């Protein structure tokens with residue numbers, strides 16, 4: 001993987017003050033719990049042994065938690081390439097780390113997945129990560145997630161999927177920018193306004209933007225079936241795909 005495609009966007013103040021994300025993105029809390037419920041209802045009756053989950057970009061562990069709580073028969077490997085975020089995950093998941101049901105890997109997602117055997121994992125889940133990736137890096141990751149999954153395996157991505165309608169999308173972005181500025185100013189976190197607004201608009205870069213139809217077709221091209229949006233609220237969407 002070329003080094004310039006591996007980025008670390010959460011190493012500065014955004015990562016250090018990541019708890020603010022719950023306030024600027026209220027849908028994220030619902031998204032994480034939806035992902036947990038879907039993992040909980042995954043049908044594993046066709047096989048024996050624990051259900052294996054790989055989480056891409058676990059950050060502070062806020063989605064990892066509902067995933068772990070969703071069922072007993074679960075083993076999770078959570079990957080993130082940002083030490084600041086992983087140290088928060090160690091705190092959030094302290095109890096679960098003791099149970100041995102979760103391991104944390106510090107690595108970029110493409111490199112970590114590339115080392116995992118084909119058809120070895122039941123579920124790959126990710127929350128608010130894949131939209132951040134450059135398109136070429138994202139394509140490699142999607143193809144390798146397909147390789148990693150067992151037949152009938154499930155890929156769940158709760159993320160920011162840009163609207164196909166560019167005018168509607170721009171309006172949503174304007175509303176979001178206003179909401180970020182209002183929320184961060186009301187908390188006196190003026191230091192974070194520039195960082196989060198810059199981050200918000202870096203997702204709009206043509207090398208990065210993850211537009212719904214293009215993203216779904218890319219998943220189909222990689223081999224996924226039953227690829228659909230289970231939930232959407234403005235820019236936040238939960239995408240489901242099966243191998």
Ligand SMILES: C[S@@+](CC[C@H](N)C(=O)[O-])C[C@H]1O[C@@H](n2cnc3c(N)ncnc32)[C@H](O)[C@@H]1O
Nearest residue numbers: 010057058059063080081082085108109127129
């Ligand atoms: C917006 S945060 C989301 C964190 C978490 N999933 C959540 O629900 O809050 C994005 C996370 O993805 C991680 N990340 C970004 N690019 C990555 C990559 N190429 N490989 C591994 N982790 C990555 C970042 O370090 C960060 O922790």
